[in-house]
Amino acid sequence: MREHLKSCAQAVLDGESEIAEELARLTLEKKMDLLEVIENGFVAGIREVGKLWEEGILFLPELVMGAEAMKAAMELLQPALETEGSDREKVGHVVIGTIEGDIHDIGKTLVATMLSANGFKITDLGADVPAVRFVDEAEKNDADCIAISALLTTTMPGQKKVIEELDKRSMRSRVKVMVGGAPCDEKWAAEIGADGYAGDAVAAVSLARSLTGRG
Numbered sequence: 001m002r003e004h005l006k007s008c009a010q011a012v013l014d015g016e017s018e019i020a021e022e023l024a025r026l027t028l029e030k031k032m033d034l035l036e037v038i039e040n041g042f043v044a045g046i047r048e049v050g051k052l053w054e055e056g057i058l059f060l061p062e063l064v065m066g067a068e069a070m071k072a073a074m075e076l077l078q079p080a081l082e083t084e085g086s087d088r089e090k091v092g093h094v095v096i097g098t099i100e101g102d103i104h105d106i107g108k109t110l111v112a113t114m115l116s117a118n119g120f121k122i123t124d125l126g127a128d129v130p131a132v133r134f135v136d137e138a139e140k141n142d143a144d145c146i147a148i149s150a151l152l153t154t155t156m157p158g159q160k161k162v163i164e165e166l167d168k169r170s171m172r173s174r175v176k177v178m179v180g181g182a183p184c185d186e187k188w189a190a191e192i193g194a195d196g197y198a199g200d201a202v203a204a205v206s207l208a209r210s211l212t213g214r215g
């Protein structure tokens with residue numbers, strides 16, 4: 001297993017989409033622990049890419065290729081994760097997306113998949129989503145919770161805008177708000193008046209459960 005995890009991380013680091021896909025297929029074939037392969041293999045790889053990019057060792061095209069390899073693997077693994085929760089009664093409805101101006105969607109999609117695998121009904125709005133749209137969709141779907149991802153320090157304030165919009169429409173008391181993404185933390189969540197922060201997809205599931213009081 002350790003070798004497999006290393007190869008998954010390396011495929012992302014090398015930006016090798018085909019190899020990443022092959023490793024994802026092998027993961028499914030051998031019925032390996034999906035979460036472990038995602039978190040300690042592919043996600044570990046993309047985090048390393050980010051670190052090397054920050055240090056000036058990798059350049060933007062390599063960052064893009066790493067992200068593409070990561071997405072190629074996730075496209076194969078996500079359906080398998082989701083089916084784990086498909087036949088259960090839904091425990092709550094979560095509207096999720098990445099905030100306006102921000103196109104990072106790998107972490108958000110992983111959170112959406114894990115919530116779905118754990119019985120939550122999901123409305124995934126994708127990335128670069130205006131604050132008002134989160135609230136429109138929550139209203140339309142009578143959702144229990146809005147989950148907002150932000151990966152850039154410049155887009156984080158958009159999370160606050162969603163809360164302000166909920167306030168404006170007198171919906172704040174019935175819709176919980178959770179935030180996440182690399183630059184966010186508990187302190188930020190408290191500062192903008194969100195109901196909670198979670199640092200990874202597994203913690204996001206526990207948080208959603210405790211916020212909605214279900215599941």
Ligand code: B12
Nearest residue numbers: 050054102103104105106107147149152153180181200201
């Ligand atoms: C991959 C990547 C990209 C890809 C994105 C591809 C895609 N479709 O998502 C590409 C190449 C397109 C990209 C572009 C850019 N990027 Co970029 N990118 C990254 C990188 C390396 C990894 C992000 C990632 O996917 N991580 C893996 C996932 C699984 O982890 P995650 O996103 O953190 O999500 C987990 C948790 O945070 C949590 N979570 C996430 N969302 C939510 C939501 C909720 C509600 C909850 C509860 C939890 C939760 O759960 C997830 C699963 O465990 C990061 C580095 C890093 N350290 O994050 C930089 C990084 C985010 N990027 C950065 C930058 C600057 C950019 C660009 C501006 C670069 C440029 N000059 O063009 C553009 C932004 C364009 C835009 N407008 O959005 C900076 C941001 C700096 C900052 N502080 O603002 C980072 C931190 C790199 C760095 N170290 O400098 N990027």
